[in-house]
């Protein structure tokens with residue numbers, strides 16, 4: 031099973047690591063500096079070459095119960111405010127696709 035991760039998060043993580051790498055640069059050691067430059071180049075090159083997957087974010091939601099005069103109990107999606115009757119409650123919001131199983135984080 032594939033493990034989908036965020037390219038943006040990896041890039042941000044590497045930028046933090048890069049500060050440590052750059053602290054090891056030494057004006058008197060051209061080979062070390064050249065190696066650090068190559069590491070930098072290859073990390074970004076391979077990061078940008080990694081194929082992207084067609085996945086969507088798993089948005090969590092909850093059905094919020096609300097009593098409305100003369101209508102009775104209705105339920106609202108906590109993510110998009112879609113109103114549904116109790117008989118139409120489902121595991122996923124039919125409007126925004128939010129996952130209604132379990133608590134919203």
Ligand SMILES: [Zn+2]
Nearest residue numbers: 107110123126
């Ligand atoms: Zn919704």
